[in-house]
Amino acid sequence: MKNDKNAMGGGAAMSGRARLWLKGGFLAAALTLAFFAGREFWELRHFKETVVSAPGLTEVKMLSEYLGNLKGTWMDTPIFVYDSGVPGGSALYMANVHPYEPATSLSAYIMMENIKVSKGKIFVIPQGNRSGSTTGMLGNAYPKFFHVKTEFGEKRFRIGDRGTNPLDQWPDPFTYVNYPSKQNLAYQDIRNMNRTYPGRKDGTLTERASFAIMELIRREKIDISIDAHEASLMYPVVSTYVAHERSFELAMMAAMTLSAETFDMKCESSPKGLRGLSHREWGDYSDTLAVLMETPEPFIDRVVGPMTEELFTEGKDEFLATAAKHGLTYHPYNLEFGSPLWYRCGRHLSGAASAITWMNQFFPEKEIIAEWPGYKDLEAHDCGYFLHDPAKAEGKLVFKI
Amino acid sequence: MVMLEQIIHVIYVLFAAVIGWFLLRNLFKRERRPGIVYDIVYAYCVIPFLLRVLGIK
Numbered sequence: 001m002k003n004d005k006n007a008m009g010g011g012a013a014m015s016g017r018a019r020l021w022l023k024g025g026f027l028a029a030a031l032t033l034a035f036f037a038g039r040e041f042w043e044l045r046h047f048k049e050t051v052v053s054a055p056g057l058t059e060v061k062m063l064s065e066y067l068g069n070l071k072g073t074w075m076d077t078p079i080f081v082y083d084s085g086v087p088g089g090s091a092l093y094m095a096n097v098h099p100y101e102p103a104t105s106l107s108a109y110i111m112m113e114n115i116k117v118s119k120g121k122i123f124v125i126p127q128g129n130r131s132g133s134t135t136g137m138l139g140n141a142y143p144k145f146f147h148v149k150t151e152f153g154e155k156r157f158r159i160g161d162r163g164t165n166p167l168d169q170w171p172d173p174f175t176y177v178n179y180p181s182k183q184n185l186a187y188q189d190i191r192n193m194n195r196t197y198p199g200r201k202d203g204t205l206t207e208r209a210s211f212a213i214m215e216l217i218r219r220e221k222i223d224i225s226i227d228a229h230e231a232s233l234m235y236p237v238v239s240t241y242v243a244h245e246r247s248f249e250l251a252m253m254a255a256m257t258l259s260a261e262t263f264d265m266k267c268e269s270s271p272k273g274l275r276g277l278s279h280r281e282w283g284d285y286s287d288t289l290a291v292l293m294e295t296p297e298p299f300i301d302r303v304v305g306p307m308t309e310e311l312f313t314e315g316k317d318e319f320l321a322t323a324a325k326h327g328l329t330y331h332p333y334n335l336e337f338g339s340p341l342w343y344r345c346g347r348h349l350s351g352a353a354s355a356i357t358w359m360n361q362f363f364p365e366k367e368i369i370a371e372w373p374g375y376k377d378l379e380a381h382d383c384g385y386f387l388h389d390p391a392k393a394e395g396k397l398v399f400k401i
Numbered sequence: 402m403v404m405l406e407q408i409i410h411v412i413y414v415l416f417a418a419v420i421g422w423f424l425l426r427n428l429f430k431r432e433r434r435p436g437i438v439y440d441i442v443y444a445y446c447v448i449p450f451l452l453r454v455l456g457i458k
Contacts, residue, residue, distance in 0.1 A: 020429070022437065022440065023428055023429055023440050023444070026440050026441050026443075026445075027425075027428060027447070029444065030444040030447055030448055031451075033445075033448060034448040034451055037448065037452070037458075038452055038455070038458065041452065041458040045457070135458070167456055169410075170413060171413050200402075203402060203403075204406055208403070
Protein backbone atom coordinates (compact mmCIF):
# COMPACT_ATOMS: atom_id res chain seq x y z
CA MET A 1 0.00 0.00 0.00
CA LYS A 2 2.83 2.33 0.93
CA ASN A 3 4.66 1.55 -2.29
CA ASP A 4 1.49 2.24 -4.32
CA LYS A 5 1.14 5.63 -2.70
CA ASN A 6 4.74 6.45 -3.50
CA ALA A 7 4.35 5.40 -7.10
CA MET A 8 1.39 7.70 -7.60
CA GLY A 9 2.18 10.48 -5.22
CA GLY A 10 5.84 11.28 -5.31
CA GLY A 11 8.08 8.40 -6.12
CA ALA A 12 10.02 8.77 -2.89
CA ALA A 13 11.18 5.18 -3.30
CA MET A 14 12.69 6.07 -6.69
CA SER A 15 16.28 7.25 -6.69
CA GLY A 16 17.04 10.84 -7.68
CA ARG A 17 18.81 9.77 -10.85
CA ALA A 18 16.00 7.44 -11.93
CA ARG A 19 13.46 10.19 -11.32
CA LEU A 20 15.51 12.58 -13.42
CA TRP A 21 15.57 10.08 -16.26
CA LEU A 22 11.81 9.66 -15.96
CA LYS A 23 11.25 13.42 -16.17
CA GLY A 24 13.60 13.56 -19.15
CA GLY A 25 11.60 10.75 -20.72
CA PHE A 26 8.34 12.66 -20.26
CA LEU A 27 9.93 15.74 -21.76
CA ALA A 28 11.27 13.72 -24.70
CA ALA A 29 7.78 12.26 -25.23
CA ALA A 30 6.27 15.75 -25.17
CA LEU A 31 8.88 17.04 -27.61
CA THR A 32 8.17 14.08 -29.89
CA LEU A 33 4.47 14.98 -29.83
CA ALA A 34 5.40 18.63 -30.43
CA PHE A 35 7.51 17.59 -33.41
CA PHE A 36 4.72 15.63 -35.07
CA ALA A 37 2.10 18.27 -34.29
CA GLY A 38 4.45 21.06 -35.32
CA ARG A 39 5.17 19.34 -38.62
CA GLU A 40 1.44 19.31 -39.38
CA PHE A 41 1.05 22.99 -38.53
CA TRP A 42 4.22 23.88 -40.44
CA GLU A 43 2.97 22.09 -43.54
CA LEU A 44 -0.28 24.08 -43.61
CA ARG A 45 1.56 27.32 -42.85
CA HIS A 46 4.01 26.92 -45.74
CA PHE A 47 2.07 24.96 -48.37
CA LYS A 48 1.48 26.94 -51.55
CA GLU A 49 -1.39 26.45 -53.93
CA THR A 50 -0.63 26.43 -57.66
CA VAL A 51 -2.67 28.26 -60.25
CA VAL A 52 -2.20 28.44 -64.02
CA SER A 53 -3.51 31.73 -65.26
CA ALA A 54 -5.34 32.18 -68.54
CA PRO A 55 -3.23 33.88 -71.24
CA GLY A 56 -5.21 37.11 -70.88
CA LEU A 57 -3.32 38.02 -67.70
CA THR A 58 -1.89 41.51 -68.11
CA GLU A 59 -0.45 42.30 -64.69
CA VAL A 60 0.16 40.86 -61.25
CA LYS A 61 0.18 43.37 -58.42
CA MET A 62 0.66 42.87 -54.72
CA LEU A 63 -1.70 44.28 -52.10
CA SER A 64 1.31 46.02 -50.51
CA GLU A 65 1.43 48.31 -53.58
CA TYR A 66 -1.65 49.96 -52.07
CA LEU A 67 -0.26 50.11 -48.53
CA GLY A 68 3.49 49.81 -48.17
CA ASN A 69 3.56 48.53 -44.59
CA LEU A 70 1.96 45.25 -45.70
CA LYS A 71 5.09 44.32 -47.63
CA GLY A 72 6.76 41.26 -46.18
CA THR A 73 3.73 40.35 -44.04
CA TRP A 74 1.49 37.30 -44.43
CA MET A 75 -1.38 39.60 -45.45
CA ASP A 76 0.37 40.69 -48.62
CA THR A 77 -1.40 38.87 -51.41
CA PRO A 78 -1.31 38.86 -55.21
CA ILE A 79 -3.89 40.66 -57.33
CA PHE A 80 -4.31 39.31 -60.87
CA VAL A 81 -5.37 41.83 -63.50
CA TYR A 82 -7.06 40.89 -66.77
CA ASP A 83 -7.29 44.00 -68.93
CA SER A 84 -8.92 43.65 -72.32
CA GLY A 85 -7.39 46.92 -73.50
CA VAL A 86 -10.86 47.99 -74.61
CA PRO A 87 -12.26 50.86 -72.53
CA GLY A 88 -15.09 49.75 -70.28
CA GLY A 89 -15.85 49.10 -66.66
CA SER A 90 -13.81 47.31 -64.04
CA ALA A 91 -14.70 44.56 -61.61
CA LEU A 92 -13.06 43.05 -58.54
CA TYR A 93 -13.64 39.41 -57.59
CA MET A 94 -12.31 38.76 -54.11
CA ALA A 95 -12.21 35.31 -52.52
CA ASN A 96 -11.11 33.64 -49.29
CA VAL A 97 -11.62 36.62 -47.02
CA HIS A 98 -12.72 33.88 -44.63
CA PRO A 99 -10.29 31.08 -45.47
CA TYR A 100 -12.47 28.36 -43.95
CA GLU A 101 -14.71 29.02 -46.95
CA PRO A 102 -12.24 27.93 -49.63
CA ALA A 103 -14.73 27.07 -52.37
CA THR A 104 -14.42 30.81 -52.92
CA SER A 105 -10.69 30.62 -53.71
CA LEU A 106 -11.26 27.57 -55.90
CA SER A 107 -13.91 29.52 -57.81
CA ALA A 108 -11.38 32.35 -58.22
CA TYR A 109 -8.79 29.89 -59.57
CA ILE A 110 -11.31 28.44 -62.04
CA MET A 111 -12.12 31.99 -63.11
CA MET A 112 -8.42 32.90 -63.47
CA GLU A 113 -7.54 29.76 -65.40
CA ASN A 114 -10.31 30.21 -67.97
CA ILE A 115 -11.14 33.91 -68.13
CA LYS A 116 -11.50 35.80 -71.40
CA VAL A 117 -12.08 39.55 -71.15
CA SER A 118 -13.07 41.39 -74.30
CA LYS A 119 -14.15 44.70 -72.76
CA GLY A 120 -13.10 46.36 -69.53
CA LYS A 121 -10.89 45.03 -66.79
CA ILE A 122 -11.19 42.30 -64.13
CA PHE A 123 -9.19 42.14 -60.89
CA VAL A 124 -9.06 38.81 -59.08
CA ILE A 125 -7.80 38.28 -55.52
CA PRO A 126 -7.92 34.52 -54.85
CA GLN A 127 -6.52 34.74 -51.30
CA GLY A 128 -8.11 37.76 -49.61
CA ASN A 129 -6.80 36.79 -46.17
CA ARG A 130 -3.65 34.82 -47.00
CA SER A 131 -2.54 34.73 -43.36
CA GLY A 132 -5.82 33.13 -42.28
CA SER A 133 -5.46 30.44 -44.93
CA THR A 134 -2.28 29.17 -43.22
CA THR A 135 -3.92 27.89 -40.02
CA GLY A 136 -6.94 25.86 -39.05
CA MET A 137 -9.67 26.97 -36.67
CA LEU A 138 -8.80 26.33 -33.04
CA GLY A 139 -10.75 23.39 -31.66
CA ASN A 140 -12.56 22.49 -34.87
CA ALA A 141 -10.35 19.49 -35.76
CA TYR A 142 -10.84 19.56 -39.50
CA PRO A 143 -8.47 18.55 -42.32
CA LYS A 144 -5.73 20.90 -43.45
CA PHE A 145 -6.39 20.35 -47.14
CA PHE A 146 -8.98 19.32 -49.67
CA HIS A 147 -8.21 17.75 -53.03
CA VAL A 148 -9.69 18.22 -56.48
CA LYS A 149 -9.38 15.49 -59.09
CA THR A 150 -8.00 16.62 -62.43
CA GLU A 151 -6.80 14.88 -65.58
CA PHE A 152 -3.19 15.36 -64.39
CA GLY A 153 -3.75 14.09 -60.83
CA GLU A 154 -5.10 15.54 -57.61
CA LYS A 155 -4.63 19.21 -56.77
CA ARG A 156 -4.40 20.19 -53.14
CA PHE A 157 -5.84 23.32 -51.55
CA ARG A 158 -5.72 24.73 -48.01
CA ILE A 159 -8.66 24.89 -45.60
CA GLY A 160 -7.92 27.82 -43.33
CA ASP A 161 -9.36 29.71 -40.39
CA ARG A 162 -12.07 32.37 -40.35
CA GLY A 163 -9.70 35.12 -39.29
CA THR A 164 -6.08 36.15 -39.56
CA ASN A 165 -3.56 33.65 -38.17
CA PRO A 166 -2.82 34.48 -34.49
CA LEU A 167 0.85 33.99 -35.34
CA ASP A 168 0.58 37.19 -37.35
CA GLN A 169 -1.81 39.20 -35.18
CA TRP A 170 -2.07 38.44 -31.50
CA PRO A 171 -3.31 38.97 -28.79
CA ASP A 172 -7.00 39.79 -29.28
CA PRO A 173 -8.59 42.51 -27.13
CA PHE A 174 -11.53 41.92 -24.78
CA THR A 175 -13.78 43.85 -27.17
CA TYR A 176 -13.04 44.78 -30.75
CA VAL A 177 -14.00 48.35 -31.61
CA ASN A 178 -14.44 48.90 -35.34
CA TYR A 179 -12.72 51.94 -36.80
CA PRO A 180 -14.01 54.57 -37.47
CA SER A 181 -17.60 53.67 -36.51
CA LYS A 182 -16.60 52.79 -32.91
CA GLN A 183 -19.11 49.94 -33.00
CA ASN A 184 -18.31 47.21 -30.47
CA LEU A 185 -17.93 43.78 -32.01
CA ALA A 186 -16.86 40.35 -30.76
CA TYR A 187 -13.23 40.26 -29.65
CA GLN A 188 -12.11 37.76 -32.30
CA ASP A 189 -13.49 39.98 -35.05
CA ILE A 190 -10.36 42.09 -34.78
CA ARG A 191 -8.83 39.33 -36.94
CA ASN A 192 -11.92 39.03 -39.18
CA MET A 193 -11.20 40.85 -42.43
CA ASN A 194 -14.90 41.23 -43.12
CA ARG A 195 -15.39 43.22 -39.90
CA THR A 196 -12.40 45.54 -40.18
CA TYR A 197 -13.38 47.62 -43.22
CA PRO A 198 -12.77 50.40 -44.11
CA GLY A 199 -9.60 49.68 -42.19
CA ARG A 200 -6.81 52.06 -41.28
CA LYS A 201 -3.34 52.41 -42.64
CA ASP A 202 -1.65 52.32 -39.23
CA GLY A 203 -3.98 49.81 -37.55
CA THR A 204 -3.73 46.11 -36.84
CA LEU A 205 -2.52 43.81 -39.60
CA THR A 206 -6.10 42.92 -40.57
CA GLU A 207 -7.19 46.56 -40.51
CA ARG A 208 -4.25 47.44 -42.74
CA ALA A 209 -5.16 44.71 -45.23
CA SER A 210 -8.75 45.99 -45.27
CA PHE A 211 -7.49 49.52 -45.83
CA ALA A 212 -5.32 48.31 -48.73
CA ILE A 213 -8.37 46.67 -50.33
CA MET A 214 -10.22 49.99 -50.00
CA GLU A 215 -7.26 51.75 -51.60
CA LEU A 216 -7.26 49.25 -54.46
CA ILE A 217 -10.96 49.90 -55.08
CA ARG A 218 -10.53 53.68 -54.86
CA ARG A 219 -7.32 54.06 -56.87
CA GLU A 220 -8.31 51.63 -59.63
CA LYS A 221 -11.82 53.14 -59.70
CA ILE A 222 -13.39 49.70 -59.61
CA ASP A 223 -17.01 49.83 -60.70
CA ILE A 224 -18.29 46.62 -59.15
CA SER A 225 -16.67 44.74 -56.27
CA ILE A 226 -17.77 41.21 -55.49
CA ASP A 227 -16.84 39.57 -52.18
CA ALA A 228 -17.27 35.78 -52.27
CA HIS A 229 -18.16 33.88 -49.10
CA GLU A 230 -19.70 30.63 -47.92
CA ALA A 231 -22.30 30.34 -45.18
CA SER A 232 -23.70 27.67 -42.91
CA LEU A 233 -27.16 26.50 -43.94
CA MET A 234 -28.63 27.48 -40.58
CA TYR A 235 -27.56 31.08 -41.18
CA PRO A 236 -30.37 33.13 -42.76
CA VAL A 237 -28.08 34.87 -45.24
CA VAL A 238 -27.04 31.63 -46.98
CA SER A 239 -27.47 31.52 -50.80
CA THR A 240 -27.82 35.27 -50.90
CA TYR A 241 -26.48 38.44 -52.44
CA VAL A 242 -26.00 41.12 -49.81
CA ALA A 243 -25.81 44.44 -51.59
CA HIS A 244 -25.12 48.03 -50.71
CA GLU A 245 -28.08 50.30 -51.51
CA ARG A 246 -26.40 51.58 -54.69
CA SER A 247 -26.01 48.05 -56.01
CA PHE A 248 -29.22 46.62 -54.59
CA GLU A 249 -31.24 46.84 -57.81
CA LEU A 250 -28.65 45.06 -59.91
CA ALA A 251 -28.21 42.39 -57.24
CA MET A 252 -31.97 41.93 -57.02
CA MET A 253 -32.23 41.51 -60.79
CA ALA A 254 -29.29 39.09 -60.79
CA ALA A 255 -30.95 37.07 -58.01
CA MET A 256 -34.25 36.96 -59.89
CA THR A 257 -32.55 35.85 -63.11
CA LEU A 258 -30.54 33.16 -61.39
CA SER A 259 -33.56 31.90 -59.44
CA ALA A 260 -35.60 31.68 -62.63
CA GLU A 261 -32.94 30.04 -64.78
CA THR A 262 -30.37 28.14 -62.71
CA PHE A 263 -30.46 28.07 -58.88
CA ASP A 264 -32.23 29.74 -55.99
CA MET A 265 -30.60 33.00 -54.97
CA LYS A 266 -31.88 35.53 -52.47
CA CYS A 267 -31.03 39.19 -52.16
CA GLU A 268 -30.74 41.33 -49.04
CA SER A 269 -29.91 44.94 -48.48
CA SER A 270 -26.79 45.66 -46.44
CA PRO A 271 -27.86 46.86 -42.96
CA LYS A 272 -26.66 50.41 -42.36
CA GLY A 273 -26.07 49.78 -38.67
CA LEU A 274 -23.81 46.76 -39.08
CA ARG A 275 -20.31 48.09 -39.57
CA GLY A 276 -17.07 46.70 -40.86
CA LEU A 277 -18.48 44.47 -43.59
CA SER A 278 -17.53 44.71 -47.27
CA HIS A 279 -21.08 45.21 -48.57
CA ARG A 280 -21.43 48.22 -46.25
CA GLU A 281 -18.01 49.88 -46.09
CA TRP A 282 -16.89 49.28 -49.70
CA GLY A 283 -20.01 51.14 -50.80
CA ASP A 284 -19.78 53.89 -48.16
CA TYR A 285 -16.05 54.59 -48.51
CA SER A 286 -15.74 54.33 -52.30
CA ASP A 287 -17.85 54.70 -55.43
CA THR A 288 -17.88 51.00 -56.18
CA LEU A 289 -21.03 48.89 -56.39
CA ALA A 290 -20.52 46.49 -53.50
CA VAL A 291 -21.98 42.98 -53.54
CA LEU A 292 -21.30 40.04 -51.23
CA MET A 293 -22.29 36.48 -52.19
CA GLU A 294 -22.90 33.47 -49.95
CA THR A 295 -23.06 29.78 -50.93
CA PRO A 296 -24.27 26.90 -48.73
CA GLU A 297 -21.30 25.20 -46.99
CA PRO A 298 -22.43 22.43 -44.58
CA PHE A 299 -18.83 22.06 -43.40
CA ILE A 300 -19.18 25.16 -41.22
CA ASP A 301 -22.62 24.38 -39.82
CA ARG A 302 -22.63 23.90 -36.05
CA VAL A 303 -24.72 20.71 -36.03
CA VAL A 304 -22.74 18.54 -38.43
CA GLY A 305 -20.94 15.30 -37.53
CA PRO A 306 -17.23 14.67 -38.19
CA MET A 307 -15.62 17.48 -40.16
CA THR A 308 -13.99 15.36 -42.84
CA GLU A 309 -12.68 16.19 -46.29
CA GLU A 310 -15.71 14.37 -47.74
CA LEU A 311 -18.00 16.65 -45.78
CA PHE A 312 -16.16 19.60 -47.28
CA THR A 313 -16.22 18.37 -50.88
CA GLU A 314 -19.60 16.56 -50.93
CA GLY A 315 -21.44 18.47 -48.23
CA LYS A 316 -23.46 15.47 -47.03
CA ASP A 317 -24.33 15.24 -43.34
CA GLU A 318 -27.19 13.33 -41.73
CA PHE A 319 -27.48 15.68 -38.75
CA LEU A 320 -27.89 18.64 -41.05
CA ALA A 321 -30.39 16.67 -43.12
CA THR A 322 -32.41 16.04 -39.95
CA ALA A 323 -32.27 19.75 -39.14
CA ALA A 324 -33.46 20.49 -42.69
CA LYS A 325 -36.41 18.10 -42.28
CA HIS A 326 -37.46 20.12 -39.25
CA GLY A 327 -37.29 23.35 -41.22
CA LEU A 328 -34.20 24.64 -39.42
CA THR A 329 -32.12 25.45 -42.50
CA TYR A 330 -32.44 28.47 -44.75
CA HIS A 331 -31.48 26.55 -47.89
CA PRO A 332 -33.17 23.41 -49.24
CA TYR A 333 -31.01 20.45 -48.23
CA ASN A 334 -31.10 16.68 -48.58
CA LEU A 335 -28.61 13.84 -48.23
CA GLU A 336 -28.90 12.71 -51.85
CA PHE A 337 -27.42 15.93 -53.21
CA GLY A 338 -25.67 17.54 -50.23
CA SER A 339 -23.84 20.69 -51.26
CA PRO A 340 -20.90 19.59 -53.42
CA LEU A 341 -17.89 21.68 -54.26
CA TRP A 342 -18.83 22.08 -57.94
CA TYR A 343 -22.24 23.39 -56.88
CA ARG A 344 -20.77 26.02 -54.58
CA CYS A 345 -18.09 27.11 -57.06
CA GLY A 346 -20.63 27.14 -59.86
CA ARG A 347 -22.97 29.32 -57.84
CA HIS A 348 -20.20 31.84 -57.24
CA LEU A 349 -18.99 31.91 -60.83
CA SER A 350 -22.49 32.36 -62.25
CA GLY A 351 -23.40 34.71 -59.40
CA ALA A 352 -20.48 37.00 -60.26
CA ALA A 353 -21.24 36.85 -63.99
CA SER A 354 -24.89 37.65 -63.40
CA ALA A 355 -24.09 40.65 -61.19
CA ILE A 356 -21.77 42.04 -63.87
CA THR A 357 -24.35 41.40 -66.59
CA TRP A 358 -26.91 43.41 -64.66
CA MET A 359 -24.43 46.19 -63.94
CA ASN A 360 -23.99 46.42 -67.71
CA GLN A 361 -27.76 46.81 -68.05
CA PHE A 362 -28.09 49.51 -65.41
CA PHE A 363 -24.84 51.34 -66.24
CA PRO A 364 -23.99 50.82 -69.94
CA GLU A 365 -21.02 53.20 -69.63
CA LYS A 366 -19.44 50.69 -67.21
CA GLU A 367 -19.89 47.71 -69.49
CA ILE A 368 -17.63 44.69 -68.97
CA ILE A 369 -17.64 41.76 -71.36
CA ALA A 370 -15.96 38.71 -69.91
CA GLU A 371 -16.54 35.00 -69.80
CA TRP A 372 -15.55 32.10 -67.59
CA PRO A 373 -17.09 28.71 -66.75
CA GLY A 374 -20.41 28.92 -64.95
CA TYR A 375 -22.77 26.77 -62.93
CA LYS A 376 -23.91 24.59 -65.83
CA ASP A 377 -20.34 23.99 -67.00
CA LEU A 378 -19.32 22.83 -63.53
CA GLU A 379 -22.46 20.72 -63.21
CA ALA A 380 -21.46 18.95 -66.44
CA HIS A 381 -17.71 18.57 -65.83
CA ASP A 382 -16.95 19.24 -62.12
CA CYS A 383 -14.20 21.60 -60.93
CA GLY A 384 -11.04 19.70 -61.90
CA TYR A 385 -11.91 19.77 -65.59
CA PHE A 386 -11.27 23.52 -65.64
CA LEU A 387 -7.86 23.42 -63.94
CA HIS A 388 -4.73 23.21 -66.09
CA ASP A 389 -1.56 21.19 -65.65
CA PRO A 390 1.20 23.48 -64.29
CA ALA A 391 3.83 21.12 -65.75
CA LYS A 392 2.59 21.78 -69.26
CA ALA A 393 1.81 25.46 -68.85
CA GLU A 394 3.94 28.42 -69.83
CA GLY A 395 6.13 29.28 -66.83
CA LYS A 396 5.12 32.93 -66.65
CA LEU A 397 1.48 31.90 -66.20
CA VAL A 398 2.11 29.55 -63.26
CA PHE A 399 1.82 31.06 -59.79
CA LYS A 400 2.23 29.69 -56.31
CA ILE A 401 0.15 31.41 -53.66
CA MET B 402 0.24 52.07 -33.94
CA VAL B 403 1.91 49.57 -36.27
CA MET B 404 5.08 49.61 -34.17
CA LEU B 405 3.05 49.45 -30.95
CA GLU B 406 1.22 46.40 -32.23
CA GLN B 407 4.51 44.76 -33.13
CA ILE B 408 5.93 45.54 -29.69
CA ILE B 409 2.86 44.02 -27.99
CA HIS B 410 3.19 40.99 -30.25
CA VAL B 411 6.84 40.55 -29.28
CA ILE B 412 6.01 40.98 -25.58
CA TYR B 413 3.42 38.20 -25.81
CA VAL B 414 5.87 35.90 -27.56
CA LEU B 415 8.37 36.66 -24.79
CA PHE B 416 5.64 35.84 -22.25
CA ALA B 417 5.17 32.52 -24.00
CA ALA B 418 8.91 31.91 -23.76
CA VAL B 419 9.00 32.83 -20.06
CA ILE B 420 6.02 30.62 -19.21
CA GLY B 421 7.56 27.81 -21.24
CA TRP B 422 10.78 28.26 -19.26
CA PHE B 423 8.93 28.14 -15.91
CA LEU B 424 7.10 24.99 -16.96
CA LEU B 425 10.40 23.42 -17.90
CA ARG B 426 12.03 24.50 -14.67
CA ASN B 427 9.12 23.22 -12.60
CA LEU B 428 9.30 19.91 -14.40
CA PHE B 429 12.79 19.31 -13.08
CA LYS B 430 12.89 21.37 -9.92
CA ARG B 431 9.83 22.00 -7.84
CA GLU B 432 8.97 21.65 -4.15
CA ARG B 433 5.19 21.29 -4.20
CA ARG B 434 3.23 18.53 -5.94
CA PRO B 435 6.13 16.19 -6.60
CA GLY B 436 4.00 13.41 -8.17
CA ILE B 437 4.71 11.75 -11.50
CA VAL B 438 1.35 12.86 -12.85
CA TYR B 439 2.50 16.46 -12.45
CA ASP B 440 5.71 15.59 -14.30
CA ILE B 441 3.57 14.48 -17.23
CA VAL B 442 1.40 17.61 -17.03
CA TYR B 443 4.39 19.97 -16.91
CA ALA B 444 6.07 18.19 -19.82
CA TYR B 445 2.90 18.18 -21.92
CA CYS B 446 2.08 21.85 -21.22
CA VAL B 447 5.42 22.92 -22.64
CA ILE B 448 4.21 21.97 -26.16
CA PRO B 449 1.95 24.97 -27.01
CA PHE B 450 4.44 27.49 -25.65
CA LEU B 451 7.27 25.87 -27.57
CA LEU B 452 5.25 25.93 -30.80
CA ARG B 453 4.32 29.56 -30.23
CA VAL B 454 7.89 30.66 -29.57
CA LEU B 455 9.07 28.82 -32.67
CA GLY B 456 6.38 30.57 -34.72
CA ILE B 457 4.74 27.32 -35.76
CA LYS B 458 1.30 27.58 -34.14
